[in-house]
Amino acid sequence: MPIVRNVSRAVSQLLQSSGCGCGVSIVPVRCIGVSPRQVASDAGFHSVSFAETDHPRVLITGGLGQLGVGLAKLLRKHFGKNNVILSDIRKPADNVFYSGPFIYADILDYKNLREIVVNNRITWLFHYSALLSAVGEANVPLARAVNITGLHNVLDIAAEHNLRLFVPSTIGAFGPTSPRDPTPDLCIQRPRTIYGVSKVHAELMGEYYHYRYGLDFRCLRYPGIISADSQPGGGTTDYAVQIFHDAIKTGKFQCNLKPDTRLPMMYIDDCLRATLEVMEAPAEALTMRTYNISAMSFTPEELAQEVQKHVPELQVTYSVDKVRQAIADSWPMNFDDRNARRDWGWKHDYDLPELVTTMFGFLGSDSRIAQAN
C-alpha cells in the first residue's frame, strides 16, 4: 500500500510539474539495444558542409506516396538537397532516387528508425507513412500496425532525440456526430474508420507528448489532396485526382461517389506550403498543436462541370462504392480553419478554377483541348 501511495505521489508531482510543456527533462527512452542494421555508408548525406548544418536535417517517412516526393522537393529548395532524406519501404523510381538522399526505413522497425535519426543527426521529422481510409478498411490489422504502432515508434524517437515532429491528420479524423458544415478545430471526434481512429489517436498522443515531455509536435488536418504528378494511395477522395487522368486519356470518367457528395479539398502546393509554414512558425504563435487547414470544398458534380470547361466532351457516370460513400458521408463538408489563419497566417492560393487549370497545365491537355474546340 505505501508503495502504491508513493508511486501515485510521484506521478502526480510529475504531472503537476510538466503541465506547461516547457523544459521537461524526462523522455520516454526505450531500452537501448544494438541495431542489427547499418545505414548504407554511400547514402551521400554524411559529409555536409558547415553552412548546411544551419538548416534543419530532415527525415520524411512514407515519402514515396502521393505527398512525400513533392514535400522533399520543396524542403530541398529551402534547406539544401542533402539535408532532406526521403524514406519508405518501397523501391524509388530512378528520378526520385537520383534527385536526393533516399533510404529504406520501415517505421515498424524501431531500432532501424532510431539509427537513421542518430547517424544522420536528424532534427525535423515529417511522418507521412500511413494506410489511408479505403485501404485501411480493407486491411484493418495492417492499418492498426502502421498507423498506430508506427506512430508510437516515431513519437518515442522524436521525444528521445528532441526532434521537431510533423504528423499530418485529416478530415477523416471526424465522424458522423461531428458538426459537418463547417467542422471546427475542437468538436466531437468519433470517426468510424480505422484510419480516422488512428489519426485522432495521433493528434492526442502528439499533444500529450508535447505537454508531458515538451515534444515539439505540430499537426495539420489536411483535406483531400489533389496532385498531378503523383497518385493517391487508396483514399476516399481519390476520385478528384482520377477524373483528370481519365478526362485526358479516355474522355470518360466513372465516379465512385454520389454526384452531390461534398468534401473539403486542396491542391498539393497549398498543402505542402502549409506544412512548411507551420513547421517554421515560432512556437509562441501556436495556440494549438493540431489545426484544420482549408482551401475549397466541392462535389463530384461541381468538379466535373469545371473539368468540362477544359474537356467539354468528358462523359461522367456514377457507380457508387458503398464503403467509400459511407466514409464520405461521415466526413466534414466544409472545414473551419480560422485558427490557422489567425495564428500563423495560413492562406490558400488555389480555389477550384485555378486548381483545374493548373492540373490540366501539368497533365498536358493542350492537344485534347485543341481537339475539343
Ligand SMILES: NC(=O)c1ccc[n+]([C@@H]2O[C@H](COP(=O)([O-])OP(=O)(O)OC[C@H]3O[C@@H](n4cnc5c(N)ncnc54)[C@H](O)[C@@H]3O)[C@@H](O)[C@H]2O)c1
Ligand atoms: N493524400 C491525401 O489526400 C491526404 C489527406 C489527409 C492526410 N494525409 C496524410 O498525409 C500522409 C501522406 O499521405 P499520402 O497521400 O502521401 O499517403 P500514401 O498512401 O500515398 O503514402 C503512404 C506511404 O507510406 C508508406 N508506408 C506504408 N507502410 C510503411 C511502413 N511500415 N514504413 C514506412 N512507410 C510505410 C507506403 O509505402 C506509402 O508510400 C499520410 O499520413 C496521410 O494520412 C493525406
Ligand SMILES: C[C@@H](O)[C@H](N)C(=O)O
Ligand atoms: C482525406 C484523406 O485523408 C485521404 N485522401 C483519404 O481519402 O483517405
